[in-house]
Amino acid sequence: MSIPLSSKLAATADHGFALRQSRQPHYRFDWHTHDCAMLLWPQVGALDSRWVVEPGAAPRAFRLVRHTALLLPASAAHSTRSRALRQRHGELYFRPELLGSGSRFGAIQLDGAAFAMLEALSAPTLAFGSGEPLIHALIAQLSARRSSQCQAASALVPAAPLSQRMLTCYASALDGELPLPTVEVVAEELGVSVRQLQRACAAELGNSPVAVRRRLLALKARELLAQGAPPSLVSQQLCFTHSGHLNRLLREVQP
Known part of the structure; x- marks a missing residue:
């Protein structure tokens, strides 16, 4: 199959990067490549993405939600779609040399600082000339x-149970006051499929990765609330869109 090139390199000529946003309902862009690196992230709604970083490799798939992103090198084949009528996402293109040689590509969890920078870049009131340092x-x-993501888990011996490495990823994020990675991001970091992680958790913990993640979130939220933090601040730290979502989690996940 011939994969078409969607050239974006010329758009990066002046500043080394180019930013694009889309609000197209039911967004769909079938398999294509770019001649520069790309960061893709949802701002409203979710995006279903598939990509191949190296020719001949099996396609990877991931559902991007708020606080996650997809980083791809130049020439990586990918496709993206959204089933939502209301969606907004950003596409940041930059010259490959800006990334350096040590970059790791694929789905990533955005910490608070990176997410804030992307929001600032997308702001229509951003002052001229402020984009490049950002x-x-x-x-x-x-x-x-x-x-650093899942660094502690990677340091464990390969024989460590997969569920234990997942728990270490979550503990590392919570200890560092970082957004709790999604199950998909953890699987990506550990080099396994979501299905493999689900099977391991069922066998080793008797529960699903989603249920484990929700319980850890609820435990952390109750800990912060017990320390006197207001619900609005706890919601912000744990990356809930508003306190109502936090309250629902605490009702559904009992101590």
């Missing part, structure tokens, strides 16, 4: 985050 700061933040 881009360099964002790339540095992503590089630091990618090198």
Whole structure:
């Protein structure tokens, strides 16, 4: 199958990067490549993405939600779609040399700093000339985050149970006051499929990864509330869109 090129390199010529946003209902862009690196992230709604970083490799699939993103190198084949009538997402294209040689590609969890930078870049009131330093700061933040994400889990011996490595990923994020990675991001970091992680958790913990993640979120929320933090601040720290979602979690997940 011939995969068409959607050239974006010329758009990056002046500043080294180019930003695009889309609000198209039921967004769909079938398999294509770019001649520059790309960061894709949802702002409203979710995106279903598939990609191949290396020719001949099996396609990877991931549902991007708020606080997650997809980082791809130049020439990576990918497709993206949204089933939602109301969606908004950002596409950041930059020259490959800006990333450096140590970049790791694929689905990533955005920490608070990276997410704030992307929001600032997308703001219509961003002052002229402010974008370039923000881009360099964002790339540095992503590089630091990618090198540390699930670092403790990676340091465990390969024979460590998969569910234990998942729990270490979650504990590392909570201890560092970072957004709790989605199950899909953890599976990506551990080099397994979501289905493999589900089977391991069922066998080793007697529960699903989603249920484990929700319980850890509820435990952390109750800990912060017991320390006197207001619900609005707890919601913000744990990346809930508003306190109502936090309250529903605490009702549904009993101590």
